[in-house]
Structure formats: C-alpha cells, structure tokens
Amino acid sequence: xxxxxxxxTGHVGRYAVDxxxxxxxxxxxxxxxxxxxxxxxxxxxxTGSVRTVGLDLTEESCVEALASALTSAxxxxxxxxxxxEQTAATGARERRALLETNVHGTxxxxxxxxxxxxxxxxxxxxxxxxxxxxxxxxxxxxxxxxITDYGACKLSGEDHLLAFAYEEKARAVALRMPAIxxxxxxxxxxxxxxxxxxxxxxxxxxxxxxxDLRDQLHVADAARAILLAVEREAxxxxxVADGQAHxxxxxxxxAIEVGGLSGSPLQLPRAKPRRDYHMSIDKARRELGFEPQxxxxxGMAEQLAWLRSxxxxxxGQGTH
Amino acid sequence: xxxxxxxxxxxxxxxxxxxxxxxxQRNIQVLGVDKPGSGxxxxxxxxxxxxxxxxxxxxxxxxxxxxxMAATITRGSSVDAVARLNLRAIAHAAVETFEAFQASSPxxxxxxxxxxxxxxxxxxxxxxxxxxxxxxxxxxxxxxxxLAERLLAIASARVGAPYAVVRxxxxxxxxQHLHNAIPLFLRALWAAESPVVFGSGQNVRDDVFAPDLxxxxxxxxxxxxxxxxxxxxxxxxxxxxxxxxxCRAVAELGGPAGLDPVIDPSKPPKxxxxxxxxxxxxxxxxxxxxxxxxxxLKSEALWIKDGALPGRSVDYAAALGARKx
Numbered sequence: 001x002x003x004x005x006x007x008x009t010g011h012v013g014r015y016a017v018d019x020x021x022x023x024x025x026x027x028x029x030x031x032x033x034x035x036x037x038x039x040x041x042x043x044x045x046x047t048g049s050v051r052t053v054g055l056d057l058t059e060e061s062c063v064e065a066l067a068s069a070l071t072s073a074x075x076x077x078x079x080x081x082x083x084x085e086q087t088a089a090t091g092a093r094e095r096r097a098l099l100e101t102n103v104h105g106t107x108x109x110x111x112x113x114x115x116x117x118x119x120x121x122x123x124x125x126x127x128x129x130x131x132x133x134x135x136x137x138x139x140x141x142x143x144x145x146x147i148t149d150y151g152a153c154k155l156s157g158e159d160h161l162l163a164f165a166y167e168e169k170a171r172a173v174a175l176r177m178p179a180i181x182x183x184x185x186x187x188x189x190x191x192x193x194x195x196x197x198x199x200x201x202x203x204x205x206x207x208x209x210x211x212d213l214r215d216q217l218h219v220a221d222a223a224r225a226i227l228l229a230v231e232r233e234a235x236x237x238x239x240v241a242d243g244q245a246h247x248x249x250x251x252x253x254x255a256i257e258v259g260g261l262s263g264s265p266l267q268l269p270r271a272k273p274r275r276d277y278h279m280s281i282d283k284a285r286r287e288l289g290f291e292p293q294x295x296x297x298x299g300m301a302e303q304l305a306w307l308r309s310x311x312x313x314x315x316g317q318g319t320h
Numbered sequence: 321x322x323x324x325x326x327x328x329x330x331x332x333x334x335x336x337x338x339x340x341x342x343x344x345q346r347n348i349q350v351l352g353v354d355k356p357g358s359g360x361x362x363x364x365x366x367x368x369x370x371x372x373x374x375x376x377x378x379x380x381x382x383x384x385x386x387x388x389m390a391a392t393i394t395r396g397s398s399v400d401a402v403a404r405l406n407l408r409a410i411a412h413a414a415v416e417t418f419e420a421f422q423a424s425s426p427x428x429x430x431x432x433x434x435x436x437x438x439x440x441x442x443x444x445x446x447x448x449x450x451x452x453x454x455x456x457x458x459x460x461x462x463x464x465x466x467l468a469e470r471l472l473a474i475a476s477a478r479v480g481a482p483y484a485v486v487r488x489x490x491x492x493x494x495x496q497h498l499h500n501a502i503p504l505f506l507r508a509l510w511a512a513e514s515p516v517v518f519g520s521g522q523n524v525r526d527d528v529f530a531p532d533l534x535x536x537x538x539x540x541x542x543x544x545x546x547x548x549x550x551x552x553x554x555x556x557x558x559x560x561x562x563x564x565x566x567c568r569a570v571a572e573l574g575g576p577a578g579l580d581p582v583i584d585p586s587k588p589p590k591x592x593x594x595x596x597x598x599x600x601x602x603x604x605x606x607x608x609x610x611x612x613x614x615x616x617l618k619s620e621a622l623w624i625k626d627g628a629l630p631g632r633s634v635d636y637a638a639a640l641g642a643r644k645x
Contacts, residue, residue, distance in 0.1 A: 060401070096412070103407070104404055104407070107407070110399040111397070111399045114397060144454055147474060147477070152470040153467075156411075156467040159467070160398060160463050162455070163460060164397075164398060165458070167397060
C-alpha cells in the first residue's frame, strides 16, 4: 500500500518513514527540501521503498502537487507542522506563521487528500490542545481549552480533519502527543536540556521542587502509534504517550544517572506556576493496541549516546 | 456627549444591514468594513492574506467599539480554497483586528459574532454559553469560528483586554438566504402550497430574528460586556412547529389560509443536533428580549411577498419595530 508522509524529514517523520518502509509500505516522503529522510540513529538501513517529493504546504500550489503524489495512496500521514521554540510565548508574527503552516497547511493537505480520494488520514496533534486543565489524568473527553496559539492551531487541524472525514466518508485519526524525545530532538525543553548538560558534565538545574508532571513519548513509540493508526480500523482522537506521569525532577535524576554523574539536581527558584500534564492512554491501548516499548531510562540513554556521537560539542544550559 | 463611531465588519451582509440600522437608530456613527464593491465606508477584503489590521485601525481613528461579524457560510468542501479564504476572514483577521484596535483605541470594546455551530454535540441541555461544548459541527464554518474564539481568548489573556462573544442560533429575518428552511416555507405558502418539512419534523431548533441578534451585539458592545452570550429566539421548537407558525404568519397577513406542513421523511437532514440554548445570561446582562417568532416571521413573509429585495430587508424589520411600539 502507498503511504504518503508529510513532514517526512522532521523528527517523527523520519522514524515514521523508516517504520512504514520496514513494514512493507511504498512510502512517499514529502518535505520542503524533498530530501531523503535519514535512517534513525543506530538503526540498520532498511531495504524498503521510499520516494521523495519536495513541496511547501504554505504555498497554494502545493495542493496540486500533493494531490498528484497521493494518487492511489491508501493513507496520508500528515506530520508537517511548525513548532515554535517556546509555544507559551508566541506573538502576532509567530501566530501568523502557525496559522499559515499548521492550519492552512493542514487544510491544503486535506484538500489534496480529498482530490486524491485518500480513504485514511492520520494527523499529528498535540497535548497542547488541552491547555488549561486540572484533570489528574487527561482523557480524550477532557475539556479542551488551549492556552497557546500552537495548541489552538493543532485543535483547529483536528476540527478540519473531522469535517473532512465526515464529508468525504474517510477514516481519520488524530494522535495527541506530548513533546517527543529521542535521538535528533531539537526542541529546547527540560529533557534534552538536561541531557545536553550532563553530556558536558553539568548537573541539571530544576526550578522549584521539580514536581510538575509531564508526559514523555519516545520518537520510536510515536512512529509505532502512527503505524497502528494506519493499520487498525480505529478512528477519532487518541492520546499517545508512554503512559507514565514523569516529574521534572525524575527527568533530572535520570539524566544524571544515564550520564554517569554523581550528585543531585541543582534547585533554582520556581519561575512559572506549577502545571501538570498527564494523559491517559487507555483508549489508544484499547482501540489501537498501542503499548509503549521504550522505557524512559533507556530512551534517555539512547538520546545521550546520540548527543555524544555528534561531531561538535553541545552547550546546554541544563535548565528547563 | 457624543459617542465615537463603532466599527462593524461584514456591515453589508444579512445581519450587518440590520446592525447598521440599529446603530443609526441610536445615532451612533457606523464605520462599516466589507468587501470591495460592497459600498461600505471602508472596502476591505478581510480574507486577503496581506490584510493589515493596523492600517485598518489607523484609518478608523478613535472608535468606541468594534463588532466583528465578517463571514461567509460556504456550502462546498470544508477544506477547499473557498473555505481557506473564509477562514482568514473569520479567524485570522478577527484576532488581528482585535489586537490592532486594542492598541489604537484601548477603550473600544470588541464583540465577536460567533455561531451555535461551534457547539457540536452538547454535553448538557440547555447549553450554557460560558461552558460551551467541545467540538464544532463537522464543517468549516463552525470550525473557523471555533478557532477565532480560541485565538481571541488567548490574545485577550495576553494583552489583558476584555471582549464579548455572541453566539446566535439559526438566524432568520428579511434579507436571509432564500434557500434556508424558513424562506422556503414562506415562499411555498405565498404560492398557496404546503411547506414541506424534511425528516421526522421533530428536529429541535432555535431561530433568532436577525434584528434581535443585531440588538444583542450592539448591547454587548455598548455595555462593554464580557464573556459569552446567546442570541436566541423565545424558545426552541421542532421544525414542524416552526413550519406551522409560518402557516399562521402568512394566513394572518391575508395570504393563503388553511395550509399545514407536510412531512417528507425521505430526505432527513444531513447533519442535525437537537440543541437547546440558555439565554438567561443575555436577558440578565444585556436586557435581551427576543421578538416572538410569529412577529418575526410576519416581517420576513412580507419581505418575501414583495419580492425579497436585499436592499430593502431592514425596512420590513423596521416596520415590525414600529408596530411593536
């Protein structure tokens, strides 16, 4: 079956392309550059079929090019998106870029899927759609109230995806994922910052008691969830994460452990009010058969190994 | 004391015309913003990717309010080029206009006209406007308005400026699109035919008279109200009941009498959710009083009988206002 992946050279994209190719799909890897997604860190090269297409989803002309790439495709996996470094601090200019890339880009991808009569669309959504929630364990039925432009734009992508599915009688799956870690992660946030720090022998610095809870998802598990979304008959919205609530302090302590350092995280005064995010993945377990495979410790050790494999030293601040 | 102008985007549309009349009745200057060729004071395509909200605010000068209702209801695909253009006018331009006027006229109160189509399947009935359901109808219109509301909430928190959202239910009245249910019923009746109700006839709906919505938007602006409000009819009714009131309206105007709606179950509505809307907040905080359905339908029926001229829509509603007083 032909599977078309947008955002194919991105962090999740290259793992998704790799997994799909290994599973026997005829993959069309779509990206702005049109480059071939590199094989993920420490994986043997696959022998599957991957063809590349270069197009820019912020341009209207992409619709025709993508529709052509989608001819006789069994699935569109829409991962292309712009992720600002700090989603909590986007201004008018970043919002415009989010609307162009993440909302209009998604509509253009869906328009191409409509023209190409693609029966299945899988969309990468985000835990940021939930926003201001007090739930101890967030389910897909928890009220959504995004507090970032990024979250609002991801939610709008879901809304339009469901409208598309209703109108075109297509099967649509949106995966609400937390920040994704693993080799190649570029987002500056606690987990990669801690690892960059320990790679240089620095102890992580934690604001407040470090008790804030966050979900983690290894990039290989994200790709696994995408493959399941393609192959199972399920549809709708799914939370996808590793299923455990991890505190910032735990991330800092694990970074020290996998880095072979001794000592404890350094404490700094709390900079932001505490906010916990922890999604239940029961629905994904039940309906997609999703079971996370990468334990946080092993995943962080792998990410550190990747960092240490890079030719240039990485100066991280080691804070979040 | 003279009040500075109120900006109305979408001023030349169906509801925009009624809002313009409501503002003029209160001697408030209108700065209408609508598409090129619309005849509005400021002709501006809000769906243009290069729309400059700061430039618009500068042209308008000091104003006392902004009522944002520019939108088109598209009937094609939710993701095609038309839907994407409309999304710009409904969402992008709205939040940018909010911020631009916040900077140029900090006292100007912003009111956004949204829609009940942002609601989708309700979790509770009646629907509390301050606790809206979670997922819009699977269509671009509700999805775009939903995005606009979310972006406005985020922008408002960021700049610390309040605003109001008014969510109308199904809007009817002189000037409405003639292919909607109520004008179809009324047109059939003037042709001495029974109105045909598709489906079971039991689908529950709420119909708001366009001039009532205009009043609601204006009051939310003048009172500098915050939060979300419903603009509703007197109460929810089944579509069969609405058709029966249409029969009565035409008969009382001297048109064909003795006709009853016909139910045609062969063509059920493609998408319908039975929704009931709580209007208490609008009544308490805006003094909102919906026009009785029979009265509103009579004004629309007369407009249709006389040829349904778009340019004369407000005259028929105004005639009803004169009868009320």
